[in-house]
Amino acid sequence: MNNSIKSAREWSLAQPSTSNAMSNTMPNPHAVPTVQPAGDNCISVFTDAAWRSSHGATGCGWMLQNLDLSVTQHGWKCFNYTPSALTA
Known part of the structure; x- marks a missing residue:
């Protein structure tokens, strides 16, 4: 947070x-x-977002990674009518 x-x-x-x-x-x-060192049972979360002001559209992506650097989960999603880049 x-x-x-x-x-x-x-x-x-x-x-x-x-x-x-x-x-x-x-x-x-x-x-x-x-980057803070992770504890023994931590998962790193990587996120990113892009916002297109002309359409108010947002694209978001994420990836979860174990301590051994293997990706455990990843994905993306698009959203319409996003009011600002900060919201994205």
């Missing part, structure tokens, strides 16, 4: 603003996120 909130905050700060003061605080979109 914390990563979701952090990502939403970063996305919000990266949006065009009329204030020049915000330009100095925008995060680096190419920064590699840090």
